[in-house]
Amino acid sequence: MIPGDTTPTTRRRTLATFCALALGAGALSIPTPASASPSAGAPTGVLRAASAKAEVPCPKPDVKPPAGRPARPVPPADDPVLRAVGGDDLATDGLIVPQGAKQPPALTATSWLVADLDTGEVLGGCGPHVYGTPASVQKLLLAATVMDKLDPKKTITVTQEDLNIEPGSSAVGLLKGGKYTIATLWLGLLLNSGNEAANTLARLGGGADGVQGTVTAMNAEAKRLGAYQTHAVTPSGLDGPGQFTSAYDLALIARDCFATADFGRYALTKNTQIPAQKQLKKGGFQIQNENRLIFDYKGALGGKTGFTKLARHSYVGAAQRGGRRLVATLLGAENNPLRGYEQGEALLDWGFSLPKDASVGKLVTPDDTGTATGTATGESGAPASPDATRPAPAAARPADDNGFPLLAAAGVAIVLAATPLLLLLTQRRRRVRRRRSRTSGTSDPQAFY
Numbered sequence: 213m214i215p216g217d218t219t220p221t222t223r224r225r226t227l228a229t230f231c232a233l234a235l236g237a238g239a240l241s242i243p244t245p246a247s248a249s250p251s252a253g254a255p256t257g258v259l260r261a262a263s264a265k266a267e268v269p270c271p272k273p274d275v276k277p278p279a280g281r282p283a284r285p286v287p288p289a290d291d292p293v294l295r296a297v298g299g300d301d302l303a304t305d306g307l308i309v310p311q312g313a314k315q316p317p318a319l320t321a322t323s324w325l326v327a328d329l330d331t332g333e334v335l336g337g338c339g340p341h342v343y344g345t346p347a348s349v350q351k352l353l354l355a356a357t358v359m360d361k362l363d364p365k366k367t368i369t370v371t372q373e374d375l376n377i378e379p380g381s382s383a384v385g386l387l388k389g390g391k392y393t394i395a396t397l398w399l400g401l402l403l404n405s406g407n408e409a410a411n412t413l414a415r416l417g418g419g420a421d422g423v424q425g426t427v428t429a430m431n432a433e434a435k436r437l438g439a440y441q442t443h444a445v446t447p448s449g450l451d452g453p454g455q456f457t458s459a460y461d462l463a464l465i466a467r468d469c470f471a472t473a474d475f476g477r478y479a480l481t482k483n484t485q486i487p488a489q490k491q492l493k494k495g496g497f498q499i500q501n502e503n504r505l506i507f508d509y510k511g512a513l514g515g516k517t518g519f520t521k522l523a524r525h526s527y528v529g530a531a532q533r534g535g536r537r538l539v540a541t542l543l544g545a546e547n548n549p550l551r552g553y554e555q556g557e558a559l560l561d562w563g564f565s566l567p568k569d570a571s572v573g574k575l576v577t578p579d580d581t582g583t584a585t586g587t588a589t590g591e592s593g594a595p596a597s598p599d600a601t602r603p604a605p606a607a608a609r610p611a612d613d614n615g616f617p618l619l620a621a622a623g624v625a626i627v628l629a630a631t632p633l634l635l636l637l638t639q640r641r642r643r644v645r646r647r648r649s650r651t652s653g654t655s656d657p658q659a660f661y
Contacts, residue, residue: 299573358417479514
C-alpha cells in the first residue's frame with residue numbers, strides 16, 4: 213500500500229504521471245543520430261529502424277496480376293535482427309534509396325536489391341529482407357557450395373536417381389548411363405537451368421550423404437555468407453515446404469559466385485555442345501544460354517533466371533561499366549510488361565546512374581558474420597534448418613550509438629521513478645505479451661517452365 217493513496221483511480225493517475233515524466237526524461241537525455249544511414253554499412257540499432265519514417269511504397273506498373281496465380285507461401289515470422297542485417301535502413305517492406313536519387317524503375321517484382329559486387333555497398337532496394345520463394349536462382353547457392361569441390365575435368369556417369377525431377381520441369385537432356393564432364397554439368401545447370409544437372413552435381417558434392425548432404429551444406433554455406441533468411445530444401449530450386457530466400461541474401465550468394473573464375477566463365481557462355489553418347493547410340497546437341505542479359509546488355513557478366521508457378525519469376529544479373537560491377541536481384545515478378553531479365557536490366561541501368569559513393573547499406577561478409585554471438589532460431593523468424601540455431605551477425609545486434617538503446621534508457625527511468633507503483637500494478641494486473649507467430653508452409657511443388 214502506498215501512503216496517501218486511497219483509491220484505485222488515484223493510484224492509476226499517479227502511475228500515469230510518473231511514467232510520463234520518466235519517459236520524457238529518458239527521451240530527452242538520449243540523443244538520436246542525425247541520420248538513419250548505417251555506419252560503414254553495419255546497422256547500429258534495430259530499435260532505430262523500427263521507429264524510422266513511414267515506409268515508401270515501391271514503384272509498380274499499372275498491371276493486373278495474372279489469373280490463377282497461386283497464393284504466396286506463408287513465410288517465417290519476421291525477425292527484426294535479420295531484417296536489419298546490412299543496415300537499419302534495409303529493415304523495410306518498402307522502398308529504400310539514397311537521398312536525392314532518381315526514381316527507380318516501376319517493376320512487378322515483390323522485392324529487389326541493387327548492390328556493388330566489389331565494395332559491397334547496397335545502392336537501393338524494395339523490401340530487401342522480405343521473404344520470397346527462390347525458384348531456379350537457388351542454383352547459385354548450389355554453385356557457391358560445391359563448385360570448388362568438384363574437378364571440372366572429371367567425367368561422371370548419370371544415374372536414374374539424377375533424372376528424377378518434376379515432370380515438365382527444365383532439363384538439359386542428360387541420359388541415364390551417359391558420361392559427361394563436371395564442366396558440362398555446370399554449363400547445363402547455368403545455361404539451361406537443368407534440374408537433372410542440379411541433382412547430379414548435388415549427389416556428387418554430397419559424398420556419402422548424396423543430395424541431402426549437399427542441401428545441408430547449402431544451408432551451412434548460406435549461414436556462412438550471412439544469408440540468414442535463406443533455407444534450401446531442394447538443390448535445384450524446385451519448390452519445397454519452407455524454402456525461402458530474400459533479395460538481400462541473393463546478392464550475398466551472387467557476390468560469392470562471381471568471385472569464382474569458373475562461374476564467371478560458365479555464366480557468360482552463350483552456347484555449348486552436349487556431347488554424343490556413342491555407347492547409348494545417342495547424338496550430341498547444342499544448348500543456348502536462357503539469360504538474355506548476356507546477349508543484350510552492355511558489360512553483362514551473367515546471372516541466373518528462375519520461374520515456378522508458385523515463386524513466379526526470379527532473377528539475378530550482374531554487369532560491369534565504368535570500373536563498377538553491380539548486381540541486381542529480384543523475386544516474385546511477373547513477365548508483363550517487362551520480363552524478369554528486363555527488370556534486372558532496368559535495375560542495373562538505375563544503379564549505374566547513381567554516384568559511386570551512393571549507399572543505403574552494406575553486403576555483409578563471412579568475416580562480419582564469423583564473430584556472431586546472437587542467435588536467430590525458427591521461433592524468432594529464421595527459416596528452419598538442420599541446425600536450428602543461427603548466429604545473428606555481430607553487426608546486426610541492437611546497440612545505440614552511445615551503447616545504450618533509447619527504449620532501455622526509458623525503461624530504467626520508469627523503474628527508478630515508479631518502482632512501487634509498477635510493483636502494485638503487476639500484482640493487480642498480470643499481462644503477458646506474446647510474439648505474433650505465423651504458420652509456415654508452401655503449396656505443393658510446382659515445376660519450372
